[in-house]
Amino acid sequence: MKKVFERPKSLKDMPFHYCPGCTHGIAHRLVAEVIDELQVFEKAIAVAPVGCSVFCYEYFDCDAYQASHGRAPAVATGIKRVLPDRVVFTYQGDGDLAAIGTGEIVHSAARGENFTVIFINNAIYAMTGGQMAPTTLLGQKTTTTPFGRDHKLNGSPVRMSEMLSVLDGTAYAARVSLHNPANVTRAKKAIKKAFEVQIAGLGFSIVEVLSSCPTNWGLPPLKALKWLEDNMLPYYPLGEFKKPAEVI
Amino acid sequence: MAKILMKGNEAIGEGAVRAGCRYFFGYPITPQSELPHYLAKRMPEVGGLYLQAESEVASINMVFGAAGTGARVMTSSSGPGISLMQEGISYLAGAELPCVIVNMIRGGPGLGNIAPAQSDYFQATKGGGHGDYRLIVLAPASVQEIIDLMQDAFDLSDKYRNPVMLMGDGVLGQMMEPVEIGDQKPFELPEKPWAVTGRLRGKEKRLINSLYIVPENCEVHNFKLEKKYTGIKEAEQRWEEYRTEGAEMVMVAFGTSARICKSVVDRCREEGLPVGLLRPITLWPFPEKGIVRLVDSVKSFLTVEMNMGQMVEDVRLSVNGKRPVHFYGRVGGMIPVARDVYTEVKKIFNGGVA
Amino acid sequence: MHEGILIAGFGGQGVLSTGQLLAYSGMVEGKHVAWIPSYGPEMRGGTANCGVTIADSPISSPVVSEPTVLIAMNRPSLEKFEKVVVPGGIIFVNSSLINIKATRADVRTFYIPANDMAEEIGSSKVANNIILGALLELTRVVTTGAVEKSLYEVLPPHHHKMIPINLKALEVGAGLVRE
Ligand SMILES: Cc1ncc(C[n+]2csc(CCOP(=O)(O)OP(=O)(O)O)c2C)c(N)n1
Ligand code: SF4
Ligand SMILES: [Mg+2]
Numbered sequence: 161m162k163k164v165f166e167r168p169k170s171l172k173d174m175p176f177h178y179c180p181g182c183t184h185g186i187a188h189r190l191v192a193e194v195i196d197e198l199q200v201f202e203k204a205i206a207v208a209p210v211g212c213s214v215f216c217y218e219y220f221d222c223d224a225y226q227a228s229h230g231r232a233p234a235v236a237t238g239i240k241r242v243l244p245d246r247v248v249f250t251y252q253g254d255g256d257l258a259a260i261g262t263g264e265i266v267h268s269a270a271r272g273e274n275f276t277v278i279f280i281n282n283a284i285y286a287m288t289g290g291q292m293a294p295t296t297l298l299g300q301k302t303t304t305t306p307f308g309r310d311h312k313l314n315g316s317p318v319r320m321s322e323m324l325s326v327l328d329g330t331a332y333a334a335r336v337s338l339h340n341p342a343n344v345t346r347a348k349k350a351i352k353k354a355f356e357v358q359i360a361g362l363g364f365s366i367v368e369v370l371s372s373c374p375t376n377w378g379l380p381p382l383k384a385l386k387w388l389e390d391n392m393l394p395y396y397p398l399g400e401f402k403k404p405a406e407v408i
Numbered sequence: 409m410a411k412i413l414m415k416g417n418e419a420i421g422e423g424a425v426r427a428g429c430r431y432f433f434g435y436p437i438t439p440q441s442e443l444p445h446y447l448a449k450r451m452p453e454v455g456g457l458y459l460q461a462e463s464e465v466a467s468i469n470m471v472f473g474a475a476g477t478g479a480r481v482m483t484s485s486s487g488p489g490i491s492l493m494q495e496g497i498s499y500l501a502g503a504e505l506p507c508v509i510v511n512m513i514r515g516g517p518g519l520g521n522i523a524p525a526q527s528d529y530f531q532a533t534k535g536g537g538h539g540d541y542r543l544i545v546l547a548p549a550s551v552q553e554i555i556d557l558m559q560d561a562f563d564l565s566d567k568y569r570n571p572v573m574l575m576g577d578g579v580l581g582q583m584m585e586p587v588e589i590g591d592q593k594p595f596e597l598p599e600k601p602w603a604v605t606g607r608l609r610g611k612e613k614r615l616i617n618s619l620y621i622v623p624e625n626c627e628v629h630n631f632k633l634e635k636k637y638t639g640i641k642e643a644e645q646r647w648e649e650y651r652t653e654g655a656e657m658v659m660v661a662f663g664t665s666a667r668i669c670k671s672v673v674d675r676c677r678e679e680g681l682p683v684g685l686l687r688p689i690t691l692w693p694f695p696e697k698g699i700v701r702l703v704d705s706v707k708s709f710l711t712v713e714m715n716m717g718q719m720v721e722d723v724r725l726s727v728n729g730k731r732p733v734h735f736y737g738r739v740g741g742m743i744p745v746a747r748d749v750y751t752e753v754k755k756i757f758n759g760g761v762a
Numbered sequence: 763m764h765e766g767i768l769i770a771g772f773g774g775q776g777v778l779s780t781g782q783l784l785a786y787s788g789m790v791e792g793k794h795v796a797w798i799p800s801y802g803p804e805m806r807g808g809t810a811n812c813g814v815t816i817a818d819s820p821i822s823s824p825v826v827s828e829p830t831v832l833i834a835m836n837r838p839s840l841e842k843f844e845k846v847v848v849p850g851g852i853i854f855v856n857s858s859l860i861n862i863k864a865t866r867a868d869v870r871t872f873y874i875p876a877n878d879m880a881e882e883i884g885s886s887k888v889a890n891n892i893i894l895g896a897l898l899e900l901t902r903v904v905t906t907g908a909v910e911k912s913l914y915e916v917l918p919p920h921h922h923k924m925i926p927i928n929l930k931a932l933e934v935g936a937g938l939v940r941e
Binding site for chain 3: 582
């Protein structure tokens with residue numbers, strides 16, 4: 161009988177520490193499947209962020225680094241400049257990438273650094289207990305916006321993929337979502353494209369992945385996915401904001 | 409007066425509000441998050457501002473901006489975030505701006521973990537950032553003392569125009585203890601004739617600055633700072649002594665480790681071992697006077713810290729070779745266990761054998 | 763007196779607030795008290811625990827590393843913390859949710875079907891207080907009177923109507939272990 165589902169080889173056989181219903185696990189699996197399919201496991205080097213996915217270096221079975229909060233793109237730059245033929249990717253949350261690490265991500269894109277960024281947007285600082293993230297929606301209650309995010313006090317959520325797509329060095333920028341199976345399939349395609357862009361040496365590639373955090377949103381897993389669909393999709397449109405002509 | 413049960417991190421927030429602090433800039437990090445959570449609700453109640461920055465680098469520079477206008481302002485973080493603030497702290501010290509910085513220390517180095525530690529002692533007391541400067545560093549050991557020291561922190565920073573750091577750890581931040589907070593006392597903020605507020609009504613020009621491009625001038629500035637620091641060393645050393653009368657051995661410990669040492673002192677005294685404790689409350693200036701007062705009557709010292717031996721260097725400098733100074737430490741987020749410290753004390757009493 | 767009480771269970775079982783209630787009651791009686799939760803990534807697995815120390819003398823470390831009493835509200839908590847209880851200590855096992863036995867022979871173990879008993883008296887929310895009642899009866903660490911007084915302080919006014927059933931739970935729990 162043909163196996164229709166198995167654990168990707170690039171993912172270690174161990175339980176995730178993520179909460180039940182957290183989509184970090186799905187994103188991990190997609191990245192690992194892509195690495196398997198492109199047969200770049202031996203060349204892959206992961207850079208883990210600071211955030212709930214800090215332990216992703218345990219799950220991805222390839223070589224890995226653990227970077228300081230927000231600096232993964234700078235670390236990846238260092239790696240890729242020394243080892244240009246390796247397949248380097250960062251895996252970062254929205255606090256990591258869009259707040260403390262804004263400088264690093266913008267300038268890595270501006271320089272057209274040839275690595276791939278997997279950007280998990282869950283509209284919250286999950287690991288530290290549910291504080292406002294730069295991507296937190298207006299009106300969304302968090303532990304540091306107890307009355308809801310107020311535009312006057314905290315400005316509006318940032319759309320990173322659109323922002324980065326206007327830079328010349330960015331070769332590929334897309335936003336995908338994990339709220340249902342059809343979108344998970346689309347997400348995988350985008351992640352694969354991003355890695356292909358890197359392998360073809362075309363420059364900076366980023367896939368923003370809309371993700372759920374049932375724990376800090378205070379919702380059961382299914383309701384969290386619904387909340388994502390109802391609230392995040394209208395503000396964060398899905399799609400490819402930039403893609404190189406050379407790639408499919 | 410009625411007591412209430414309060415978390416250490418929340419006590420920092422309430423203590424700050426009561427001391428007249430109305431501006432908080434910060435970035436989330438464990439184990440101090442209950443403080444921003446508390447202030448996000450509390451500041452609007454008193455007409456103050458809680459603003460989440462995009463990083464600690466931004467937080468400390470927001471503090472720089474607000475402090476320069478004369479406002480009572482604070483920020484808070486833990487190890488990795490405090491490291492990022494070092495440049496800003498050096499600028500604050502150079503420009504002589506008052507502010508309060510809270511460090512709830514966690515296990516390091518690097519990302520380490522979020523468990524309690526005291527491994528940022530060097531960073532806080534010996535510089536941390538670049539240049540010759542000092543922070544006043546306060547180390548509470550209970551939730552009540554946190555509330556009380558927050559007032560002192562703001563007062564000292566205004567008095568000396570110097571940043572003050574309050575150092576705790578995850579245990580102090582997370583624990584709840586009974587506290588007496590009493591009624592809010594009316595407070596009056598001191599005049600700040602140096603504050604930059606615009607040249608309204610033709611006021612003289614003021615400048616917040618740490619640039620002294622001519623070396624001669626920069627030296628004069630450093631001499632002036634040094635004079636201030638000497639004054640602080642003279643006037644502000646604080647410590648608590650616990651059962652030091654007749655002690656042959658004195659333990660030296662601050663914060664959470666001091667709490668543990670206190671129970672060791674009690675056990676030793678019950679068994680007739682003459683042991684006492686000196687608990688520094690100011691880590692800088694280090695309470696050298698307290699050590700000097702004891703050094704002749706005591707046979708040895710034992711420093712207990714949640715690090716690999718940092719404050720012990722200041723103890724040794726103060727003891728100045730007159731007595732042996734021993735060290736016992738747990739690190740990486742581990743807390744000394746009273747039984748083990750007791751064993752260490754016995755070992756020293758028995759001439760090194762357990 | 764120096765009791766170190768470790769209360770552990772799932773997040774949402776109210777173990778943190780039960781610990782706070784106990785600490786508050788000790789404070790009301792003028793004792794030295796400290797409460798500390800576990801914090802950080804541990805929470806991510808969905809477990810929660812807190813340590814409560816109640817003593818006649820100042821408390822050194824609030825971390826309850828060697829509990830005199832363990833209240834295990836779910837199975838992982840029993841498995842994780844059984845071994846650290848001091849010899850001669852007490853383990854309360856919430857047998858509504860834990861279908862295994864404690865293995866220690868040098869401690870006193872009480873199996874209390876707290877959730878079932880709480881349902882019986884009318885609210886699953888007071889399961890923790892059934893065990894708390896048994897704890898007070900056995901250790902006398904604080905009086906029921908102090909707990910009653912504290913309930914008025916820690917519960918918001920619109921929950922004060924829950925106080926009688928909380929007290930009932932304490933009484934039921936105490937009855938279980940009364941010789
Ligand atoms: C310099 C520094 N500041 C703050 C922190 C604390 N911290 C850890 S994770 C995190 C935010 C994580 O949020 P995000 O990047 O959105 O990831 P998520 O947990 O939501 O997946 C913060 C602020 C840190 N480790 N280092
Ligand atoms: S806290 Fe949120 S992001 Fe973190 S593991 Fe749990 S569900 Fe996932
Ligand atoms: Mg996030």
